[in-house]
Each structure stands twice: as structure tokens, then as C-alpha cells.
Amino acid sequence: MVGGGEGAYIGNIHRIASRLDGAWDLVAGAFDVDPEKGRAFALSQGLNEDRAYGDYKALIAGEASREDRVDAVAICTPNFTHYPIAKALIEAGFDVICEKPLTATLDDAVALEKLARESGRFVGVTYTYSGYPMIHEARVRIANGEIGKIRTVQVEYPLEWMATAIEAEGNAQAAWRTDPTKNGRGGSIGDIGTHAYHLAGFVTGLELESLTADIATFVEGRALDDNAHVMIRYKGGARGLLWSSQVAIGNSNGIRLRVFGDKGSFQWFQEQPNDLVFQPLGGRVQLIKRGSDELSADAQVRMRTPPGHPEGYLEAFANIYSGFAEAIRARSAGRAPGPLGQNVPLAYDGLKGVAFVEAVVDSASSESPVWLTPIAV
Numbered sequence: 455m456v457g458g459g460e461g462a463y464i465g466n467i468h469r470i471a472s473r474l475d476g477a478w479d480l481v482a483g484a485f486d487v488d489p490e491k492g493r494a495f496a497l498s499q500g501l502n503e504d505r506a507y508g509d510y511k512a513l514i515a516g517e518a519s520r521e522d523r524v525d526a527v528a529i530c531t532p533n534f535t536h537y538p539i540a541k542a543l544i545e546a547g548f549d550v551i552c553e554k555p556l557t558a559t560l561d562d563a564v565a566l567e568k569l570a571r572e573s574g575r576f577v578g579v580t581y582t583y584s585g586y587p588m589i590h591e592a593r594v595r596i597a598n599g600e601i602g603k604i605r606t607v608q609v610e611y612p613l614e615w616m617a618t619a620i621e622a623e624g625n626a627q628a629a630w631r632t633d634p635t636k637n638g639r640g641g642s643i644g645d646i647g648t649h650a651y652h653l654a655g656f657v658t659g660l661e662l663e664s665l666t667a668d669i670a671t672f673v674e675g676r677a678l679d680d681n682a683h684v685m686i687r688y689k690g691g692a693r694g695l696l697w698s699s700q701v702a703i704g705n706s707n708g709i710r711l712r713v714f715g716d717k718g719s720f721q722w723f724q725e726q727p728n729d730l731v732f733q734p735l736g737g738r739v740q741l742i743k744r745g746s747d748e749l750s751a752d753a754q755v756r757m758r759t760p761p762g763h764p765e766g767y768l769e770a771f772a773n774i775y776s777g778f779a780e781a782i783r784a785r786s787a788g789r790a791p792g793p794l795g796q797n798v799p800l801a802y803d804g805l806k807g808v809a810f811v812e813a814v815v816d817s818a819s820s821e822s823p824v825w826l827t828p829i830a831v
């Protein structure tokens with residue numbers, strides 16, 4: 455692992471999720487931008503001293519020469535560092551698991567996706583929400599035509615944690631997220647809009663055609679948007695509406711997806727992730743519950759406990775990690791991946807996310823509303 459040291463947010467989630475199914479073991483790391491803190495943290499995690507590295511270059515040098523070198527490296531650092539770290543790892547022959555957004559700039563995303571494709575290295579992107587079993591259930595049912603032809607997709611990701619200028623009060627996570635040189639050009643849209651955009655496309659299979667956007671910065675002095683509204687036209691005629699906000703008071707992690715077809719609709723809310731709401735046209739509301747025997751194989755393979763024993767965020771993240779492990783094992787064995795290793799988010803999905811963010815910011819920066827087509831679609 456690179457990044458994710460003492461006090462960091464997502465690194466610990468990676469450590470728990472990667473090991474939940476026993477698919478991964480954490481054996482080496484350069485956990486902190488401060489080499490000494492990073493090494494101390496590695497020792498606190500039970501890593502051997504010779505694999506407690508001061509920075510990612512030392513990690514690459516150290517691991518490249520070992521017979522038991524790591525299989526893959528997870529990048530859990532701020533956005534602007536993803537590209538140089540991933541590039542160096544791929545060039546040294548390592549598979550990569552990278553946090554979203556894939557990179558802070560579109561140029562870097564294009565270059566990284568090309569490098570991943572041409573090198574044949576595995577580059578997975580941790581779009582967390584696509585790991586939920588009920589999201590896979592919705593995906594399968596939509597593909598099977600259960601709600602008919604999709605008309606509109608409503609997806610939102612509201613948070614409240616940046617409703618005040620916490621970046622000026624020493625909050626490390628908010629500080630880099632509001633710095634365009636570290637975060638990239640899209641504030642809320644880059645940080646969480648990318649999750650919402652990926653989730654909507656993942657569940658529906660719809661491909662974006664063009665978009666028009668309005669972004670706003672409500673907290674005084676903040677350099678990036680903290681609220682974004684995006685209207686989407688999908689190929690084939692469906693429409694979408696995406697809202698991301700870091701200042702939506704009352705929302706802890708309110709990612710919500712609603713898909714409306716000409717025969718019915720599905721709704722899913724990540725704070726109640728075990729339930730998928732199905733409404734057939736003119737029929738009764740149906741609650742499809744995680745754990746039920748009626749679920750698709752794609753959902754079943756991503757569940758661990760029977761109904762009534764809730765699964766959540768950590769298990770969804772674990773599904774992503776175990777899926778990456780299966781994809782990598784399948785590649786090594788020269789076979790097709792099993793269900794868990796299929797449809798995992800890869801570098802191209804990451805590139806599409808960054809292209810989406812850039813198009814949103816470009817559209818919103820225009821004098822009058824303009825429909826733009828991101829380069830990667």
C-alpha cells in the first residue's frame with residue numbers, strides 16, 4: 455500500500471476490506487508522505503522492517519528485487535499523486551489498485567489508461583459503490599429488461615462535512631480536496647460526483663453522450679466547487695440528472711440512485727444498502743432484500759451472511775478487492791474470471807470518470823449552457 459497512513463481516511467478501509475475474504479495480505483507499504491511516520495506506521499501494522507518503506511520509490515526498488523514481491527500495490531494517496539505513483543509501479547511490472555478519481559488531470563488519465571492497456575498490467579479503480587450486491591442485482595434485472603427501456607436516471611451524492619471552511623481549520627482531508635493543484639479541477643464533482651457517475655453507468659449500462667452542468671462554490675474562499683448539478687444525455691435517448699454536494703446539511707453519505715424505465719423503476723439508497731426497491735408499472739412496490747434466494751448469481755456471489763444480518767460498506771469494498779484478486783488470478787492462469795472478477799472497475803472506467811469531471815467543469819465555466827461530449831466516451 456502507498457498512502458493510507460496514521461490518521462488517513464480511506465487507507466484503513468482498504469486494509470479491512472482487502473483482507474475480509476482472505477484474498478489479500480498486507481506485506482509492504484510506504485504509508486505516509488513523511489518517510490519516518492510511514493515506516494513507524496508500517497511497524498505498527500505488524501509489517502516486517504525490511505518492507506516498511508519511506509516512499510513509493512523505495513518500495514518499488516525493494517519489492518522489485520524480492521522473490522516474494524508483492525502482487526499488487528494499492529494507491530491511497532491524494533489525487534495528484536495517483537499518476538506518478540501508478541506510472542512508476544506499472545513500469546516496474548506491478549499490478550495496481552488505485553483510488554478514484556483515477557488522476558487529477560485528464561492528460562494524466564489518458565496517459566495512465568494507455569499505459570495500463572499497453573503494458574497489460576491490471577489497474578483496478580476502487581469505485582466502492584459498485585461492490586454492493588443489490589447494485590449488481592439492479593444491474594442484472596435492468597439488463598434483463600425488468601423495467602423496460604430506461605427513460606431517466608436520477609443519481610445524487612450529497613454530503614455535509616464541508617458545509618463550513620474546515621479546510622482553513624486544519625482538516626487535512628478537506629485541505630487537499632479544496633486545492634486545485636492536489637485535487638484536480640472538480641471539487642465535489644471530482645471527489646464524489648465521479649462515484650455517482652460511475653454508479654449510474656454501471657447499473658444501467660448507459661453510455662454518456664453529452665452533458666451540461668452548473669457548479670457552485672457556497673463556502674466563501676473555497677477554490678473549487680462544493681455543489682454541482684449535471685444534466686446528462688445518454689446514447690440511445692435516456693436522460694440523467696446528477697447532483698453532488700459537499701455542503702448538503704443533513705446528509706452523512708447519501709448516495710442514492712433511481713432508474714426509471716417504461717415498465718417500472720428501481721431505487722437504491724446506500725444508507726440502506728440491503729434493500730432494492732422495485733416498482734412495476736401499475737403494480738405494488740416490492741422490496742427486494744439482500745440474502746434472498748431469488749437473487750441473481752451476480753448478487754449471490756457478493757453476499758456473506760443470510761438475510762437479517764446486514765452487510766454494508768466494508769463488505770461492498772471487500773467485493774471490489776476480492777473481485778480484483780479473482781481478475782488477477784484468472785489473468786495469471788490464462789482463464790476467464792469467475793463472476794466475482796467480472797465487471798470490476800478498471801482504468802478505462804477511471805478515465806471516463808476524469809473525462810466526465812473535466813467536461814462538467816468546462817460546461818459550467820461557459821457563459822451560456824453548453825452541451826459537451828467528454829473525450830473518453
Ligand code: NAI
Binds near residue numbers: 485531535580581627
Ligand atoms: P487522506 O488525506 O486522509 O490520506 C492520504 C494519505 O496519503 C496520508 O496518509 C498521507 O500521508 C499519504 N500520502 C500523501 N502523499 C503520499 C506519497 N507521495 N506517498 C505516500 N503516502 C502519501 O486522504 P483520503 O481521504 O484517505 O483520500 C485518499 C484517496 O482516496 C483520494 O484519492 C480520495 O479521492 C480517495 N477516496 C476514496 C474513497 C472511496 O469511497 N473509494 C473515499 C475517500 C477517499
